[in-house]
Amino acid sequence: MRITLLTDFGTADGYVAAMKGAIAEISPSTLIDDASHAIPPGDIVGAALALKRYWKLYPEGTVHVVVVDPGVGSERRALAINADGRCLVGPDNGVFTFVLKTASDAKVIEIDAELVTKPSSRTFHGRDIFAPAAAQLAAGVSVDRLGRVITDPVAIPMPPPIATEASVRGEVVQIDRFGNLVSNIGAELLRPGYVARVAEREMPVVATYADAAVGELIALINSDNLVEIAVRDGSAAIVLDAQRGAAVELWKR
Amino acid sequence: MRITLLTDFGTADGYVAAMKGAIAEISPSTLIDDASHAIPPGDIVGAALALKRYWKLYPEGTVHVVVVDPGVGSERRALAINADGRCLVGPDNGVFTFVLKTASDAKVIEIDAELVTKPSSRTFHGRDIFAPAAAQLAAGVSVDRLGRVITDPVAIPMPPPIATEASVRGEVVQIDRFGNLVSNIGAELLRPGYVARVAEREMPVVATYADAAVGELIALINSDNLVEIAVRDGSAAIVLDAQRGAAVELWKR
Amino acid sequence: MRITLLTDFGTADGYVAAMKGAIAEISPSTLIDDASHAIPPGDIVGAALALKRYWKLYPEGTVHVVVVDPGVGSERRALAINADGRCLVGPDNGVFTFVLKTASDAKVIEIDAELVTKPSSRTFHGRDIFAPAAAQLAAGVSVDRLGRVITDPVAIPMPPPIATEASVRGEVVQIDRFGNLVSNIGAELLRPGYVARVAEREMPVVATYADAAVGELIALINSDNLVEIAVRDGSAAIVLDAQRGAAVELWKR
Numbered sequence: 001m002r003i004t005l006l007t008d009f010g011t012a013d014g015y016v017a018a019m020k021g022a023i024a025e026i027s028p029s030t031l032i033d034d035a036s037h038a039i040p041p042g043d044i045v046g047a048a049l050a051l052k053r054y055w056k057l058y059p060e061g062t063v064h065v066v067v068v069d070p071g072v073g074s075e076r077r078a079l080a081i082n083a084d085g086r087c088l089v090g091p092d093n094g095v096f097t098f099v100l101k102t103a104s105d106a107k108v109i110e111i112d113a114e115l116v117t118k119p120s121s122r123t124f125h126g127r128d129i130f131a132p133a134a135a136q137l138a139a140g141v142s143v144d145r146l147g148r149v150i151t152d153p154v155a156i157p158m159p160p161p162i163a164t165e166a167s168v169r170g171e172v173v174q175i176d177r178f179g180n181l182v183s184n185i186g187a188e189l190l191r192p193g194y195v196a197r198v199a200e201r202e203m204p205v206v207a208t209y210a211d212a213a214v215g216e217l218i219a220l221i222n223s224d225n226l227v228e229i230a231v232r233d234g235s236a237a238i239v240l241d242a243q244r245g246a247a248v249e250l251w252k253r
Numbered sequence: 254m255r256i257t258l259l260t261d262f263g264t265a266d267g268y269v270a271a272m273k274g275a276i277a278e279i280s281p282s283t284l285i286d287d288a289s290h291a292i293p294p295g296d297i298v299g300a301a302l303a304l305k306r307y308w309k310l311y312p313e314g315t316v317h318v319v320v321v322d323p324g325v326g327s328e329r330r331a332l333a334i335n336a337d338g339r340c341l342v343g344p345d346n347g348v349f350t351f352v353l354k355t356a357s358d359a360k361v362i363e364i365d366a367e368l369v370t371k372p373s374s375r376t377f378h379g380r381d382i383f384a385p386a387a388a389q390l391a392a393g394v395s396v397d398r399l400g401r402v403i404t405d406p407v408a409i410p411m412p413p414p415i416a417t418e419a420s421v422r423g424e425v426v427q428i429d430r431f432g433n434l435v436s437n438i439g440a441e442l443l444r445p446g447y448v449a450r451v452a453e454r455e456m457p458v459v460a461t462y463a464d465a466a467v468g469e470l471i472a473l474i475n476s477d478n479l480v481e482i483a484v485r486d487g488s489a490a491i492v493l494d495a496q497r498g499a500a501v502e503l504w505k506r
Numbered sequence: 507m508r509i510t511l512l513t514d515f516g517t518a519d520g521y522v523a524a525m526k527g528a529i530a531e532i533s534p535s536t537l538i539d540d541a542s543h544a545i546p547p548g549d550i551v552g553a554a555l556a557l558k559r560y561w562k563l564y565p566e567g568t569v570h571v572v573v574v575d576p577g578v579g580s581e582r583r584a585l586a587i588n589a590d591g592r593c594l595v596g597p598d599n600g601v602f603t604f605v606l607k608t609a610s611d612a613k614v615i616e617i618d619a620e621l622v623t624k625p626s627s628r629t630f631h632g633r634d635i636f637a638p639a640a641a642q643l644a645a646g647v648s649v650d651r652l653g654r655v656i657t658d659p660v661a662i663p664m665p666p667p668i669a670t671e672a673s674v675r676g677e678v679v680q681i682d683r684f685g686n687l688v689s690n691i692g693a694e695l696l697r698p699g700y701v702a703r704v705a706e707r708e709m710p711v712v713a714t715y716a717d718a719a720v721g722e723l724i725a726l727i728n729s730d731n732l733v734e735i736a737v738r739d740g741s742a743a744i745v746l747d748a749q750r751g752a753a754v755e756l757w758k759r
Binding site: 034037049050053059174177210223 | 514516517518519520521522523527528530531534537538547548576581629630633
Binding site for chain 2: 008009010011012013014015016017018020021022024025028029031032034041042070075123124127128
């Protein structure tokens, strides 16, 4: 049994360890992997994109917990999902957008808090709802046992890239630690002869970093099969002063 | 067997991994959970408050290691504690203040370094004393076996809030990652009709975040049953420019 | 079975969790310890020095993965090493310099990617080569099975300190989180009566921190048996405005 945790809590306040303790109390031998606790506070899109990178690489039976939840305490629903044999637990605010878009088979349950936690006037959802729900799922409980099926989970609106015969227009969806700009343009939209443009700078599309000179601005297909803007041994985010949402264009020159 | 680690080491220097290796060498199948390594250097109060959040949520038999130890190398004692069935290991500098204040039953041992480590002229206490002590406790050794009982562990001086019939005066004891100001005022001191004041700003006491408008400054009871000052979808620490120790007042207007 | 991970990825992008998932998929019960993901981007020397602190403290059979790899995608080799019974996996760029310098016995293998991963045009080496190689080694596969022996792994050029009869001249090789300056001067080069000089400031060589006044600049032997420059309850890096590479001199005054 293995549970992963993805939050925007940082670790220094002890909230993450409280979640781990609540899991260990219910399911003492469960392995707990930190995915990250460094998601920027409230960054639902960032959490959804990080989760997209790993949820299905873990084996079936793994439980992924996500608590990036700016609306805690308000009336948003708590979800438990079985997607292609992995379970996921977290708030219904869009963090599972890419899981639900890419899973072959998914069942989404609205967690009934009374089925997973003792009644309490004060609730830290990570510790009191999501952690015990995850521990129960890791112990083999079916998602159906935690509440009722819903069919309308919240999804982050994600406009797809627009492709014409001779061009594609997408946007930067993630900026990683190395300053690489990850776009929403899939490798299948790239055609021979395309060049890329971001922030009024034009750059070649190359096969690998090794094809670029140090400091050169390039576009390439990354390990998630998406078009990415990079600077060899540098930061494209700094060179281009680009933010999430910046336009990424490909066309035949 | 599960051991948690709380330090101010950061991770990049390899000191934390050295502690993990020393544990794994003695007790190879022990699960090691990171509580945090991002406690600000030397922040004993911060470590004590983080530990307070999780130590008792873990099941009995868990060993919690705390190494926030600005006095390393000086003559402070090393402690092993059994509190309500959980074991704790770390320096005698106040990090266990809240554990010892809230445990129903606690035995405090001064670790005799010769019982847990090989003699060495140069000692990294985390690696050479606390890690092996924790590994032995996780393996079932009783705290009594690591040294002699003491009755005067160091406690952080923590003035309690002052409550009169119509008011309470406490202070900010922790500022979390979201900029929430956690006070030392317990929920039981709050009376109907109270309003709160911090840094010359007055704010209502509400039941949940959902009762506040975005950007509104509020006081509420947090998940640890303490009065907390918050800004919905914002940072009270920034809005109020408040530090740890700032006065928090409640009274009937 | 236990695998440790050391990277410069940060955690927020999900790349680290992708590596963990790839390991868990192959070897579900393996314990995964985070060594660090906070190595500064591309800092091979920093990674090598951190690794030096813990690789041999872990028991035999442990697999240490290091992915600090500014040259990813270029033609550098991927290595699997058996050193004194511990296995190590990572790029051939110098990160294993100190392991290979200090191991009694080491075998270095160039990983044949086809033996550990499915063919793929787009490769994230951490996820697609190093993680599966580590999982196989943790499951008991011998390093020999992953490729062919090589005898010329890349080593970081590390000039040794220069010792004369009455002086030693070395340099700062690492600055830790507390601002301590770790030099490349081993304890065996220190003679009675020596004083130290860094950045035109002279300081005494003391036995422990406790021998210094608060704020005093000192030199001492650290827990790795190296000469270290420190400020009691302060940061030598800030006081001296020193960088990695700064000269450290010891001599009899």
